[in-house]
Amino acid sequence: MNIGIIYLLIAFILLILSVVKSPEKTKQALKAAGKISLTVFPVLFLIFILMGVTSVFVSKETIGSWLGSGSGVLGIVIGELVGSFALVQPAAVFPYAGILHEKGANYGSLFGFVMTAILIGITTLPLEMKLFGKKFTMVRNILAFILIFIIALIFKFVL
Amino acid sequence: MLKQTIKEALIYILATLIIWGVISFISPTKGVLVGKVAYETFLKVLAIIVAVFIIIGLIQVWVGPQRISKLLGKEAGWKGLVLASTIPIFIGGSLFTIFPLLRTLRDKGASIACVMAFIAAWSGKAPLLPLEIEFLGWKFAVLRFCLIIPFAVTMGLVSEFILNKLQRKPKTI
Numbered sequence: 001m002n003i004g005i006i007y008l009l010i011a012f013i014l015l016i017l018s019v020v021k022s023p024e025k026t027k028q029a030l031k032a033a034g035k036i037s038l039t040v041f042p043v044l045f046l047i048f049i050l051m052g053v054t055s056v057f058v059s060k061e062t063i064g065s066w067l068g069s070g071s072g073v074l075g076i077v078i079g080e081l082v083g084s085f086a087l088v089q090p091a092a093v094f095p096y097a098g099i100l101h102e103k104g105a106n107y108g109s110l111f112g113f114v115m116t117a118i119l120i121g122i123t124t125l126p127l128e129m130k131l132f133g134k135k136f137t138m139v140r141n142i143l144a145f146i147l148i149f150i151i152a153l154i155f156k157f158v159l
Numbered sequence: 160m161l162k163q164t165i166k167e168a169l170i171y172i173l174a175t176l177i178i179w180g181v182i183s184f185i186s187p188t189k190g191v192l193v194g195k196v197a198y199e200t201f202l203k204v205l206a207i208i209v210a211v212f213i214i215i216g217l218i219q220v221w222v223g224p225q226r227i228s229k230l231l232g233k234e235a236g237w238k239g240l241v242l243a244s245t246i247p248i249f250i251g252g253s254l255f256t257i258f259p260l261l262r263t264l265r266d267k268g269a270s271i272a273c274v275m276a277f278i279a280a281w282s283g284k285a286p287l288l289p290l291e292i293e294f295l296g297w298k299f300a301v302l303r304f305c306l307i308i309p310f311a312v313t314m315g316l317v318s319e320f321i322l323n324k325l326q327r328k329p330k331t332i
Contacts, residue, residue, distance in 0.1 A: 003207070003289070003293065004203075004204070004205070004206025004207045004210070005206055007206065007207050007210035007211070007289050008206050008209060008210045010210065010214075011209070011210040011211075011213040011214050012213075014213070014214060014217055015213060015217065018217055018220075018221065025220045025221065026217075026220075028220045029213075029216040029217045029219065029220040029221070030213075030216060031216075032215070032216040032219045032220060033212040033213050033215065033216030034216075035161075035164070036212050036215060036216065036251075037212055038164055038165070038168055039164055039167070039168070040208075040212075041168075042167070042168040042169075042171035042172050042175075043171055044201075044208070045171065045172060045175050045197075046171050046174060046175040046178075048196075048197035048198075048200050048201055049175050049178060049179050049193060049194075049197050050178075051196055051197065051200055052192065052193030052194065052195070052196035052197045053178070053182065053193055055192075055193075055196045056189050056192045056193050056196065057189075089253065090251075090253060090284055090287060091208065091211070091287060091290065094287060094290040094291045094293070094294045094295060095200060095204060095290065095294055097294060097295055098293070098294025098295060099196075099200075101294070101295060107295075107299055110295060110299070111299075111303065114295075114303075115282060118282045118284065119254075119278070119279070119282045121254055124254040124255060124258065127254075127255065127258055128254075128258055131258050131259065131261075131262040132258075132261075132262065132265070132274075135322060135325055135326075136271070136322065139318050139321050139322055139325075140275060140278065140314075140318060143314060143317060143318050143321070144279065144314065147310060147313060147314060147317075151306055151310060154302075154306070155299070155302065155303075158302065159298055159299060159302065
């Protein structure tokens with residue numbers, strides 16, 4: 001809670017600076033923040049309940065064997081696959097990863113999950129193909145998946 | 160636009176209530192436990208999330224994706240790649256909002272490497288750092304932050320190399 005208050009304080013200081021410079025732009029910023037809240041809070045509600053479901057119904061042993069110390073390098077791939085298919089708002093990625101962490105997922109798998117959840121989306125594929133073409137989309141998603149795997153190895157062995 | 164957002168919000172809330180309702184119906188004690196975890200997490204992050212949203216709102220207005228894309232459109236070559244691999248770390252949004260922006264950028268002449276690096280760097284998500292530190296610890300957050308730039312540069316250069324090869328093949332045959 002303390003940390004949250006520090007962040008709020010920083011946000012309010014920035015807000016005051018913004019008002020001093022331009023009240024009009026600050027109003028727009030608050031409107032944008034309101035719109036983001038409207039989009040993200042319902043998703044967070046779902047994620048928080050899913051976190052509860054995970055913490056009540058999924059055992060530490062299960063997470064441990066899929067994403068934890070028992071999973072080896074395969075755990076990273078599983079984390080990446082879950083992230084690729086998960087329909088997660090970026091803001092909800094970290095809280096959900098947190099509960100997986102509590103349940104014993106290792107940092108390599110968590111990095112794989114977090115990065116693919118942000119960067120690779122089954123839901124965004126149609127838009128990406130429409131805007132940039134099939135080749136671009138394929139190369140971006142596959143290359144990202146491979147590079148994320150390599151970096152996840154660093155996370156697994158360093159942290 | 161706003162109507163669509165509200166509609167989506169209601170769908171999420173409804174879906175959540177159904178999931179929770181079914182669990183509570185089958186096992187009331189587990190339903191309470193699920194609710195407890197959700198409520199405790201909510202209290203834990205509420206202040207952080209409000210702060211993060213205010214900061215993202217301010218960034219959107221003061222820095223603005225449009226201004227960033229203008230800056231990137233002007234700079235070609237190495238300078239462009241360096242900018243594309245760093246600046247997007249600090250902006251918010253989802254893939255749905257940055258894809259159209261990058262299409263315009265590409266039309267204005269930005270290279271494939273720049274667009275690819277931009278998307279990769281954008282996953283750095285600096286505005287969400289408070290949440291990342293809270294849930295995964297500062298070591299994870301710092302290491303991820305440090306590796307984002309090399310990741311973005313590699314994404315840009317390697318994907319451009321591959322795409323150029325793919326594009327050239329049909330011509331030589």
